[in-house]
Amino acid sequence: MAGRESQVPTQAVFSGPSTYVGGQWSTGSSIPVQDKFTGAEIGRIDETHREQVDAAVAFAEQSFQQTRLSPFERYELLRKTADWIREREPELLRLLIAEVGKTYKDTKVEIDRAVQAFLFSAEEAKRIGGEVLPVNAIPGAESKTGFAMRVPKGVIAAITPFNYPFLLAAHKVGPAIAAGNTVVLKPAPNTPFSAAFMLQGLLECGMPKNHVQLVQGGAAPGQALLENQSVRMYTFTGSALVGAYIKAQSGLRPVVLELGNSSPNIVLADADLDLAADLCGKRAFTAAGQACISVQRILVQRSAWDAFVPKLQEVVNQLKVGDPSDPQTDVGPMISEREASRARQWVEEAVADGAKVICGNRQDGAFFYPTLLTDVSPQQRVCREEVFAPVAVLIPFDRLDEAIAIANDTAYGLQAAVFTRSMPAIMKAWKELEFGGIVINDTSTFRSDLAPYGGVKNSGLGREGPRYAVEAMTDLRVLILDGMEGEGLL
Numbered sequence: 001m002a003g004r005e006s007q008v009p010t011q012a013v014f015s016g017p018s019t020y021v022g023g024q025w026s027t028g029s030s031i032p033v034q035d036k037f038t039g040a041e042i043g044r045i046d047e048t049h050r051e052q053v054d055a056a057v058a059f060a061e062q063s064f065q066q067t068r069l070s071p072f073e074r075y076e077l078l079r080k081t082a083d084w085i086r087e088r089e090p091e092l093l094r095l096l097i098a099e100v101g102k103t104y105k106d107t108k109v110e111i112d113r114a115v116q117a118f119l120f121s122a123e124e125a126k127r128i129g130g131e132v133l134p135v136n137a138i139p140g141a142e143s144k145t146g147f148a149m150r151v152p153k154g155v156i157a158a159i160t161p162f163n164y165p166f167l168l169a170a171h172k173v174g175p176a177i178a179a180g181n182t183v184v185l186k187p188a189p190n191t192p193f194s195a196a197f198m199l200q201g202l203l204e205c206g207m208p209k210n211h212v213q214l215v216q217g218g219a220a221p222g223q224a225l226l227e228n229q230s231v232r233m234y235t236f237t238g239s240a241l242v243g244a245y246i247k248a249q250s251g252l253r254p255v256v257l258e259l260g261n262s263s264p265n266i267v268l269a270d271a272d273l274d275l276a277a278d279l280c281g282k283r284a285f286t287a288a289g290q291a292c293i294s295v296q297r298i299l300v301q302r303s304a305w306d307a308f309v310p311k312l313q314e315v316v317n318q319l320k321v322g323d324p325s326d327p328q329t330d331v332g333p334m335i336s337e338r339e340a341s342r343a344r345q346w347v348e349e350a351v352a353d354g355a356k357v358i359c360g361n362r363q364d365g366a367f368f369y370p371t372l373l374t375d376v377s378p379q380q381r382v383c384r385e386e387v388f389a390p391v392a393v394l395i396p397f398d399r400l401d402e403a404i405a406i407a408n409d410t411a412y413g414l415q416a417a418v419f420t421r422s423m424p425a426i427m428k429a430w431k432e433l434e435f436g437g438i439v440i441n442d443t444s445t446f447r448s449d450l451a452p453y454g455g456v457k458n459s460g461l462g463r464e465g466p467r468y469a470v471e472a473m474t475d476l477r478v479l480i481l482d483g484m485e486g487e488g489l490l
Contacts, residue, residue, distance in 0.1 A: 018045045018196045020214040021052055022059045028216065033192060036101025036333050036366060037324050045192050047217030053184075053224035056213035060155045060182040061230050063210035071125050074178050078122035080205035082115045085198075092197060094325075096166060099191045101333040101366065103324045106287050113449050114170040120450045120466040121174030128179065128470060135480060145481045150474040152180030153254075154232035157225045159246075160195070161238045162188035162335050163290040169195055171449070172235045173202075173212060175469035181232075184213045184225060190335060192216050226250060233473060237292075240386075240412070240458045247461070256462035256472050258454055260386035261414035263444035264297045264407035266429070268400065269304040271419035275441070277308055280392070281315025283443040285370045288334045289343075289390035292459075293415045293444045296387055299403045302396045309358075309374075309394065316359055316370050331390060333366035340368040343389030347371055350380045350393075360390070378409060386412065400425055408434045414455035417444040436463075 017025035028046035035042050048056070069077070085092065089111055096107045133146030158172035165187055176183045187195040199214050215221045225231055226249045235256045236246050243257040267276045284295035300308050324332030334340045344363045350373055351357060360371030368390055376383050376393045383393055397403040407416055417439040418429045430438050436455040439446045447453055454463040462472050 016193075016196065016200075018043065018192050018214075019048060019052075019216050020196070020199055020212075021048070021056045022213075023209040031189065031217075033099070033190060035098040036335060037098070039365075042098050043193055045189065045216045047189075048186075048215035048221045048224075050220070050224040053215050053221050054228055056184050056215050057155055057157075057225070057228045057230050059210040060184050060213050063208055064152070064154050064182040067208040067211065069177075069180065069208070069211075071128065071180075074125035074180065075122045077202070077206055078118050078125065078174055078177060081198075081201050081207075082118035082122065084201040084205055085111065085115050085118065088197075088201070092166070092194070095197060096194055097325050099193055100162065100165065101324055101335060102163075102287050103329045103332045104327045105330070106332075107324075110164055110167045114167045117167065117170040117449050117466065118174045121170075121178040121470075124175065124466045124470045125178035127467075128474065130476075133478065143483045145484075147479045147481075148476050149479075150179075150471075151477045152474055154181060155230055156181045156183050156473060157231045157234045158183055158185045159222055159225070159234070159236045159238065160185070160187050162191040163287055163292075165191040166194040166198060168237050169198055171464050171466075171469065172237075173198065175464075175466045176235075176473055177202075177207075177211065178466065179470045179473040181473055182211045182213075184215060184231070186215050186217070186221055186225065189216065189218045235464075235469070235473075240460075243460060244458075254462075254472065256454075256464065256469070257460035258462075258464055259292070259412075259414070259458060259460040260388070261292050261412045261444075261455065261459050262296050262384065262386055262410045263293050263415055263417070264299055264403075264410075264433075265295050265417040265443055266299045266397075266400075266403045266407060266419065267301060267304060267308055268403075268418065268420040268422065268425060269301040270421045270425075271304070272421075272441070273304060273308050273311060276419040277311035278315055279443045281312050282319070282330070283445040284392040285316070285319060285331050285390045286445060288331055288368070289392075290334060290339075290388050291445060292386070292388075293447065294388070295392055295417075295443050295445060297383060297393055297395060297407070299395045299397055299406055301403070302398050305396055312394075313358055313372065316372060319370055321367060321369055331367075331370055334368055334389060335366070337366045339389065340366050343368045343371075343387065343391055346381050346387060346389070347373065347391060350376055350382045353377060353380055355380065355382070355393075358394070378406070384410065400428060404429065404432050408432075411458040412455065413457040414459035415439060415444040415447075417442060417446075435459075 130149035
């Protein structure tokens with residue numbers, strides 16, 4: 001695919017600034033950002049230096065202290081931003097397709113979901129309440145009354161990845177604002193412009209100028225955020241390695257970490273095999289497999305193997321690989337040629353160790369063609385680690401107990417899926433699969449943007465979803481009243 005030309009011109013979309021600190025936009029010049037399909041430069045950023053990061057945190061802290069938005073003002077801001085995104089969808093589509101390399105189909109879904117994330121966050125801004133505490137139930141405290149209310153934490157540091165840069169920023173910025181906090185946002189350095197687009201929308205919709213700061217770059221500004229003691233909380237989506245580092249460095253400050261997975265999708269013999277094959281065959285390669293809940297391990301009951309595998313292979317062979325701006329394309333490039341080479345290396349390691357390739361295992365620059373493997377070993381990286389590429393492995397099993405044991409044999413625990421018509425099997429899977437979410441008769445890639453979302457083990461801490469993020473981004477503050485009767489306060 002050398003000499004690629006996208007169907008959609010993109011350069012004009014990226015002429016604006018990319019960093020926002022203290023109410024001032026600035027344009028970078030040192031770090032080029034490429035169109036992931038054509039390789040053409042679409043803009044540049046500068047890495048934000050420590051002094052600028054500290055200034056960004058200080059401005060956010062000042063805005064938190066001096067500009068408190070009412071719940072209804074937060075609601076209005078987030079609702080208007082959702083409408084603004086809808087109105088600007090064609091421009092945002094062009095930006096994300098070029099910046100990420102994700103297909104038109106997948107990008108459209110990301111934008112639609114981001115709109116919903118802002119709307120859900122807007123609604124949550126009006127629902128933050130508290131409770132009456134039964135403190136007078138304790139002997140000797142009969143005259144006391146207790147209350148608890150939720151209060152915002154302060155400055156939230158939000159660090160987002162490249163694969164869903166707009167949606168995952170919405171899942172952090174939206175709830176943070178809904179809860180009454182301010183934010184310093186640091187997107188991935190290879191997808192920086194969609195965050196600037198979001199910030200532009202928030203500002204145009206009436207956000208106070210210093211409520212959200214935008215810093216750019218890689219590990220250095222991230223480290224500066226970790227070391228700044230004015231940051232009250234960290235919310236991060238990315239690798240387990242970086243997540244563990246953030247947790248270790250954050251001290252007593254809370255973190256929400258949404259990390260990796262090696263998603264098992266269990267197909268029982270009583271399942272609708274056509275449905276399971278169609279969904280697994282497509283969802284394993286959504287976003288070129290670069291999703292933490294991508295279909296990676298497909299566990300197939302042995303009695304259904306001969307019927308299921310050809311159906312799956314047929315679905316995968318029909319996927320269109322190519323220009324992500326073409327609405328008919330199913331699989332676009334990975335984020336970089338280096339990542340595609342890594343995927344090919346992992347597959348070749350597995351093949352050298354006895355795995356068989358059913359289809360794929362072909363690299364063309366940043367493209368890695370949809371690949372299915374059988375005869376894999378549990379110790380191979382394509383099984384045990386998060387492959388984060390358009391690669392899925394097929395594993396046979398005889399009994400559901402065996403499938404659950406195989407599924408749980410991983411350091412991760414984000415989401416799993418089971419295809420079956422059996423209610424006892426569903427209940428057993430729900431009780432015994434060690435994952436934050438279990439999806440029935442759809443794949444592990446299904447996520448409802450209003451539901452609690454997060455994992456166990458090395459897949460992270462805490463939950464996202466606006467209601468649950470708002471809870472994580474607020475503190476309970478208790479009030480105890482004693483003997484107020486007859487004090488003449490009224």
